[in-house]
Amino acid sequence: MRAKLHGGRHRPADGSSRALPDVAVKRLPVYLRALGELAVGGQEIVSSAELAAHTGLTSEQIRKDLAMLGGFGTRGVGYHVERLGSSIRSCLGLDREVPVALVGAGHLGTALSRYNESRRQQPRIGAIFDSDPAKVGQRLGGALIRGMDEIDATVRALGIRMAIIAVPAVGAQVVAMRLVAAGCDVLLNFAPVRLDLPAEVRVHNVDLAMELEALAYYVRPDAPGAEGE
Amino acid sequence: MRAKLHGGRHRPADGSSRALPDVAVKRLPVYLRALGELAVGGQEIVSSAELAAHTGLTSEQIRKDLAMLGGFGTRGVGYHVERLGSSIRSCLGLDREVPVALVGAGHLGTALSRYNESRRQQPRIGAIFDSDPAKVGQRLGGALIRGMDEIDATVRALGIRMAIIAVPAVGAQVVAMRLVAAGCDVLLNFAPVRLDLPAEVRVHNVDLAMELEALAYYVRPDAPGAEGE
Numbered sequence: 001m002r003a004k005l006h007g008g009r010h011r012p013a014d015g016s017s018r019a020l021p022d023v024a025v026k027r028l029p030v031y032l033r034a035l036g037e038l039a040v041g042g043q044e045i046v047s048s049a050e051l052a053a054h055t056g057l058t059s060e061q062i063r064k065d066l067a068m069l070g071g072f073g074t075r076g077v078g079y080h081v082e083r084l085g086s087s088i089r090s091c092l093g094l095d096r097e098v099p100v101a102l103v104g105a106g107h108l109g110t111a112l113s114r115y116n117e118s119r120r121q122q123p124r125i126g127a128i129f130d131s132d133p134a135k136v137g138q139r140l141g142g143a144l145i146r147g148m149d150e151i152d153a154t155v156r157a158l159g160i161r162m163a164i165i166a167v168p169a170v171g172a173q174v175v176a177m178r179l180v181a182a183g184c185d186v187l188l189n190f191a192p193v194r195l196d197l198p199a200e201v202r203v204h205n206v207d208l209a210m211e212l213e214a215l216a217y218y219v220r221p222d223a224p225g226a227e228g229e
Numbered sequence: 230m231r232a233k234l235h236g237g238r239h240r241p242a243d244g245s246s247r248a249l250p251d252v253a254v255k256r257l258p259v260y261l262r263a264l265g266e267l268a269v270g271g272q273e274i275v276s277s278a279e280l281a282a283h284t285g286l287t288s289e290q291i292r293k294d295l296a297m298l299g300g301f302g303t304r305g306v307g308y309h310v311e312r313l314g315s316s317i318r319s320c321l322g323l324d325r326e327v328p329v330a331l332v333g334a335g336h337l338g339t340a341l342s343r344y345n346e347s348r349r350q351q352p353r354i355g356a357i358f359d360s361d362p363a364k365v366g367q368r369l370g371g372a373l374i375r376g377m378d379e380i381d382a383t384v385r386a387l388g389i390r391m392a393i394i395a396v397p398a399v400g401a402q403v404v405a406m407r408l409v410a411a412g413c414d415v416l417l418n419f420a421p422v423r424l425d426l427p428a429e430v431r432v433h434n435v436d437l438a439m440e441l442e443a444l445a446y447y448v449r450p451d452a453p454g455a456e457g458e
Contacts, residue, residue: 026443028443033423034423091446093445093448093450094442098448106340108340164441213257213352215431215433216323216351217254217320
């Protein structure tokens, strides 16, 4: 998967919000997951070294990232698990409703929707759209499947700004343009096509083919196998 | 999605193979896709500026990456589309069979399998495993679904080193250990759990929840909407 390829710093949306680098933003959910595991285990304080062991990141990276959030650590003690989790959620905007639209209720959309429902956390898929009349009107993962012609009205009514595109490649550009026209400016695109959209729209592409191609590098024939004894 | 979080350079598997940085390896499929689009359009030569326009990467980045492959560009002319594509495929090891195992034939596995089959390119899912006896024996995306007890023999017989884990979180660790024991050393994990595996196993995690959490940062309530005129 690749994020917006330009990388670099996210421009502050307004004067009031500090901007974190995109690469740091991508690590925040990693910390959240680790903190969740620690909280379930009853742990109240965690050191950067422990977080490093839980995340695979270095202690230095972790201290740097968390310092950007406002510095919750106490030197020689560590971070308060619950408080740090709350701060990260707040930084990501997950402390309130973050409705997401899902377009495409095929196998991929169904898997995404069920997984999202099972977590009962934000962001939450609040609207689903599909072009198949047989699916429209059914429920999937707690949300109603609507027709594609309802994208505009529904996205506007629910104030949705984030959407997941899980339609075949051929339909993705049209879907993306509809979503953007309705007010979405952050798209998670699973269709294997490059979307041509206004620069202010953030598109994060997930393409299995490209994932596998990149990973193939690490199993090249000239590399020794795991059993290469 | 996050790659192996330590980042940095991939150690050369042996003396004969140059090592590319992980971040560069991840960009190679992006170039491949762009080159494929150009080839379909009948273009024979492409400049780094054109590749930049097609990929969202900078010309400087592209020139630097491609120079690492051996420098196929001719100054002031550009890159030969087909030849560059072949070189990238060769670098990634895609110029021969790269069989992949898929564990989990649910909605996600089905979507992944069908998409992979539709591309008719490497890496290709050559073996599928599921714990549901009702699915075992059926075909999915051109491959036979086998029982979980056949993982070891099948992975060994087919010389598979790469595997996709598309099972629920609760079963992922056991599945991963079986795959590694059978000879897999590169895993693409869709289960939302941290896998505990030997350090030499490369695990690439794709977690929709974490994707959405990170993207939520860009639609925080204090950020202006796309329609914020």
